[in-house]
Amino acid sequence: MTLPGHLTGKTATDRKRAKDQIRKSAARERRRIGGNQTSVGRKPIHLVMVLGVMLVIGGIFLVGTLQPTSSTLTRTAVEVCMDELCALRIAIERFKEDCGGYPGLSTGITNLIVNPEENNWQGPYVSLVKNDPWGKPYVYGLNSNGVILMSLGSDGILGTGDDLFPEDWELHTSLK
Secondary structure, rough: OOOOHHHOOOOOHHHHHHHHHHHHHHHHHHHHHOOOOOOOOOOOHHHHHHHHHHHHHHHHHHHHHHHOOHHHHOOOOOOOOOOOOHHHHHHHHHHHHHHOOOOOOOHHHHOOOOOOOOOOOOOOOOOOOOOOOOOOOEEEEEEEOOOEEEEEEEEOOOOOOOOOOOOOOOOOOOHH
């Protein structure tokens, strides 16, 4: 069976020539009506502009996520000591609620970590009892008003102006 002349297969060169003619004809028509010759985003300058915008936006995000290196964010030894005193004070109050009294003077605040043979002990109440930021142990004692908990401060001498005590607070309902 033979195909009519207009349906016969064309060679690759003929097909390419036909496509080029169509492309040239479309370009002439676009120029005639004033349209763009190339579509947006096809020029190299567009790629450069997009990359520039991405760099600027990326820089803004990077600067926004960096940790500030300002010295105002570093905590002073006094602030660290006050936080540790408050944590110890809370642990002591929880010990008192569970065991019915404050830790004894002989073992002191180590009872917050190790059970002093109390039946209702629910500890450990803290994970670590360490020295104050100046390397001296915290002072723990009992008096008629309750518990004494303090740091001797940077000079290590009792009764000077740098002695630190935990701030007083109303007991949270979970501690009552």
